[in-house]
Amino acid sequence: MGEPKWGKSGLSWLGLPLGGLLAIVVAVASPWDEARIAPTALESTSLDPRATFESFGAAGVPEAAASTAEPAPNRAGELRRGQTLGGLLGELGLPATEVHAAAEATRRWLDLRQLRPGTRWAAYQTGEELRSFELALEARGSVRLSREAGQWTASFREYRRETRVRTIAGTLDGALETAIERAGGDPALAFAMADVLQWDLDFNRDLQPGDRFRILFEEIWIEGSYHGLGRVLGLTYGHESGRAWEAYRFGSDGFYDGEGRPLQKLFLRSPLTYSRVTSRFSNRRFHPVLKVFRPHHGVDYGAPTGTPVRVTASGTVTFAGWDGGGGRTVKVRHPNGYVTCYLHLSKFASGVSAGARVRQGDVVAYVGSTGLSTAPHLDYRVQHDGRWIDPLSLGGVPAEPLTRERLAEFRRVSAEMRDSLETGRPWAPAGAGATEPARMAAVPAAVARAGH
Template sequence: MKNPKLAIYACLLLAATACGGSREQAEEPAEEPHDILYGIVADDYRTETGEVAPGETMGGILGRYGVSAAAVDRLDRAAREVFPLRNIRAGHKYTAFIHEDSLYAPHLDHLVYESSLTDYVVFSLCDDSVAVRRDTKPYTLRRTKKSATINSSLWGAIMEEELPYALAAELEDIYQWTVDFFGIQKGDRFTVIYDERFIDDTVSAGIGRVWGARFTQGGRDYYAIPFRQGGKVRYWEADGASLRKQMLKAPLKYSRISSRFTYARKHPIYKVYRPHTGVDYAAPKGTPVHAVADGVVTFKGWAGGGGNTLKIKHAGNLMTGYMHMSGYAKGIAKGSRVSQGQLIGYVGSTGASTGPHLDYRVWKNGKPIDPLKIPQEPAEPIAAENRELFEFVRGRILAELNGEVKEEERITQLDSLVLPATVAQNAAAE
């Protein structure tokens, strides 16, 4: 077959008509189809779409299309390692692909369930055989640059500017060691360059890589430049220092500070003034709590007024404490090694507490210190052998953040980067 495009369509046609191999349509010469849905050539099918109703099962849906209980059972066994039938959820869309035999009796060949906006599962029933496959809808990437000024919070600014919600979480992940998101002030602002995914060029389906950002807090600019070093893409400050630090700014997200470090706080329960050598983060019960740094669990258990408590020992004679938790993450025990960002427990209100919150404490050499004023040691900076290439990437990203650059001058990939000849020659001359 000389036409590559026609060859691809022919392969799709053979795959999609495998259920009805004896049908007359499959014996006709393959022609270029006009409609492909979920990788299935849909020209010869009648399609019906629906939405999973509350309490509805896949067996019930299939049964409505005439699929026998025995066939559903075979499909259930085949799907267990790919996508268990019990995992369908109310409100999700499905599409049925139906053909009619020579007597015009309808038969279900495929049922496609959309597990998310971008992902789907194809359940195929071919006479006595069944098959299950997972796939992703094709999408296009649209490079976008947006700026916003914060009036209340990062999430508030994201919603006000109608930006993708995932962008707020991505910025918090990138800047979690550097920007104090609990100290956001009105007038703080950010500019970010990112890829946004679109299905059918119209439906937004989340974001891809963040290609650069500038976050201004308290009049200071914090840049985020993506660069691959040591086999991983991470984000770096404009001077090549890592945005990653020894400790996270906070052990949880999406909360607020309800009480700060002090040696004279009136206790909300005992009504007497006593030291509160920690920071209270008010958050809903069950909010995930993460280790702020690598370390070893030295205490797990009930600590009187502190309720369910964890203590973790870190490098540099540092120790952190997490109190009033509702429970601990699976696998957390005394002696366990934990890594920075690892889930260790959940916010609660155990012990002497008036409501769900996390009491977070830090000690250095056994002495309590204010968690909000910990000197942050950066991780390994850009290596000397990567400096020239990093500066080239940084220059292009900063130019895009500060204005516009030609499309051909944008940084669009971070693998196997090579310095342009002019840049390399100038560097050699210097």
């Protein structure tokens, strides 16, 4: 059975940033039999996510569907910048007297003013005469224009959408996204893992060569082709030292460890998703600009200018402005006497000003090098009851625990997920994998991929 390929072209289509993430890394190794865990029963039809979109015509239609698909389009492409639907129809040979009527017929299904460059189209012609035209609307479906009895009519077909559940396993000996890719998953799972474990693992400094992971997750497939990641359902992550973490999604309540304790804590481990610690909390550090020894009451994270800075706990912004040597700075007051400070910023996020309420994980600013700074970085500081404390030593205060009734249900569901992670046996939440019967839709798969 074929599986999704995650080459550069596939990732650029998904719009996923790659490159320079997590300098710790990987090799998918044998102790866990990570070469590939067998796909679940939901993966009954696997197609290369790019094969159906690279070209139009017979080569663009999956072989399995060739017998049921209509003839390939004569011409196909993408809307150019500044090109209108009417202009395109004219280029395809539709008489000027019919262009307006044809474009107007689509208005029930789409707003012509919101068509974007890159939107896919396919034209079906008999000789030089345009007989029908298909326009893909992102992941929703396609609008078809057809000439019937001398009149242009439009119809809409919703794409067949399927959720598939998979399990992969790997070992770190390099970049996390590379380990995931070698295990057969989408490298974007690295970001998803960081989000799930952000309260317990700092992906900037806690990952180690030899760490092992297993991930149970959803993939979204549209018209038989891979479209992107769904939800992470569960995962395990372990150090060679024996320390391990478990995380299981439970309804809309979030993620919990193997004992049913909530993973969410009062503070995130880091205000940046990916970076490196360049200087730690110290009562006597040599200042790189002033050239003297003085206390450094924060942790410096090296990161490129413009990297989003997340507030590590929910609270109220008390200051957003220029603060001497700290340059552009944001200060946020939190419950229980805590204050967090973010220094040397390049700019503030929209809406961030004194008095604004922010939630844990909100982007409040962007990394810069303002004030007394020698290079782009974030100086992150924490006060508790007016006293500076080491941000890396913060203990986690858990969120609300599950009720006794919910805990019993969680234990049942998490046991099923744990079994799937360990054995690769199929598991899926209620409703996952539901789809129309596996068949090729009337529209060639080439048209299924819409504007990016």
